[in-house]
Amino acid sequence: MKKIIIIFLLISASWSFNACSKFDDINTDPNQTSEVSPSLLATNLILQSMQYPHVGVDFLYKDMLAKYISYMEGANNYQYNKLDRTYFSSLVKLTNVQKMQEAAAGSVTESTYRALGHFIRAYTFFNLTLAVGDIPYSEALRGEEGIINPKYDTQKEVFIGILSELDSAAKYFGSGRNFDGDPVYKGKIAKWQAATNSLSLKVLTHLWKKTSDPDLNVINRFNTIVTNGPIFQSNNDNFQTVYSTLEVENYPFYNSNFRKYPIMSTTLIDKMKELNDYRMFYFAEPALAQINGGETPMSWDAYVGVDPSDNYSSIAARYVANQISGINPRYYALAQGEPTFLLSYAEQCFIIAEGILRGWTAGDASDIYKKGVIAAMQFTALNTPDDPKYHHGMKITTAIINSYVAQPAVILSGSTEEQLQKIWQQRYFIGFMQNGWNTYYEYRRTGYPVLPINSATNLNSIPTQIPLRWLYPSKELSYNRENVEAALIRQFNGNDDTNERMWILQD
Incomplete structure (x- = not known):
């Protein structure tokens, strides 16, 4: 695994550089790059998705x-x-997905980094929706477009989005090349494609009460992945x-x-x-x-x-x-x-x-x-x-x-x-x-x-x-209350309670 401290220092340095004043621009060494490579962003995204608290309770x-x-x-x-x-802090890292994909645009690994972005997004949104129910998805992370109070998508819409992102990840990994910046599989896209399909199977099991919904197509998706793969072998x-x-x-x-x-x-x-x-x-x-x-x-x-x-x-x-x-x-x-x-x-x-x-x-x-x-x-x-x-x-x-x-x-x-x-x-x-x-x-x-x-x-x-x-984050109640309350009314008659039964748990 890459050295985590070094990675964060390098990325922090890059962010600081991009925030510099005109004085810094004038004094920039033309022989030094001011852009973060897609591989460095990939490393950071992967590590952040997998990290545990380092010590303690x-x-x-x-x-x-x-x-x-x-x-x-x-x-x-x-x-x-x-x-x-709970917290939605895990969404913060996803702002680097687009940066990674943009940095890889036009390169021979563009497809691979595009696939990785979809995988990281799917995994992150999957864990968030499992925790609370409806969450911001379609309008999440669109602050640069002026959407600072994203609406909450229904849990069904979120799962449809997650499955679509995993389909895209599998497709792009399938046409991609091995890549740099991967502390898990050393850039081997065949391993990533199998991981994508394994995650898809896991997502689908949480939809076992929704097999009659044609929008989700649970059984056919599951069978296709198991039959055609690739999936984990050991x-x-x-x-x-x-x-x-x-x-x-x-x-x-x-x-x-x-x-x-x-x-x-x-x-x-x-x-x-x-x-x-x-x-x-x-x-x-x-x-x-x-x-x-x-x-x-x-x-x-x-x-x-x-x-x-x-x-x-x-x-x-x-x-x-x-x-x-x-x-x-x-x-x-x-x-x-x-x-x-x-x-x-x-x-x-x-x-x-x-x-x-x-x-x-x-x-x-x-x-x-x-x-x-x-x-x-x-x-x-x-x-x-x-x-x-x-x-x-x-x-x-x-x-x-x-x-x-x-x-x-x-x-x-x-x-x-x-x-x-x-x-x-x-x-x-x-x-x-x-x-x-x-x-x-x-x-x-x-x-x-x-x-x-x-x-x-x-x-x-x-x-x-x-x-x-879990209950919705306090920051969401402070800064996005209208959309949180709309989601609560839609799901739980307005009750933000730990015993409310979210959509995937309903018959």
Whole structure:
């Protein structure tokens, strides 16, 4: 991955140069360029789309909301289901999409940078609309045209736009050339085309209740992509950030001062025990009280979770008594950590398997699901040093993987609903210390796995459920109130509430 600090300094310098006065123009060295290259803008756009908070509790919010962990520095809103106002700050980076495309105009890589722009826009708007519902799309980022208060498009219109942008990205990558400035795939457009199609499949799964809408054409789009590709073929295709021992490229939770606070949940630990899933030994640390009681780090009974919906003081008492497993030290002791993926081959396998079960495309759902499980386990094993400190002597080997996927409880069998639940369970497993926001959205979409809800501790205004959305940004209420209120009236009878059901969630 490129050196992030250097990139931002170079771009900041360029922006400062372009804002210079006439005095600076007169004294400009004619041998120096005053324009930013498309490759530099591309690097910045890609990194900004993939970045996580570098240290601290912010990195763990997603895992709290998805009920992978409980957090012991103090009672946290995400653990207890309180969602507040979100931000549209991710839109700011999109102002550089047009600049990148303009800088590449007339070059042999024009098509490629055009494709990249569409991909970045689609990914950004996709995440924003998942968070709140209707958002500015068609008039967003058009301040230079005098549109400073953009209207809010319906969520359906936004999804149509996202799918159209991904169609354009796939087309332009298909006719493009390899390019510079890519910290993920080293400029290989075949990899980007597969990532574009994988993202399209992911977007389409969120439209599973809208398959009868001809404007969306969900089933045909899904089938065309799966049938014709290209799509991911292995973990080597993952759209992910790979970290290193260089300080500016360290894993986000490396050496964090907050490393002692996350502890494991029963939601994860108990299910992994039930399935004899060796990833548990890579995810967690044995509970010290269990070790002191005679268990070894290789024992399944050494690993104990806690219900994250329990009263905080009750959890704290067990935490102080060392009765609960913490997270595996590889998440804070290794500078390179493990890659964090936004799109993965394993997840794509689970998406396609679900599509086959729903009748969206042909194929062997059991086979593709099995490939996803194997890929997920291999990802964990290959990105962890072969050291008992990190796998506790319970190493994931080919034999272990083969035994795991052969278990009746893991094999894709039973009713369609039972098979879907097995797919969704495996998708839940792969989200740990990865993109837990995605896990939350999957739970919201499917209702599975069943996450613990305690009406006595739930901070949601409806104590029997987890919130369905974030609230619109306060800045939007301050500077674009008329359009925000119009969107709220259209969607939720004017209520900006975390329990309102957005369009994609409605039957």
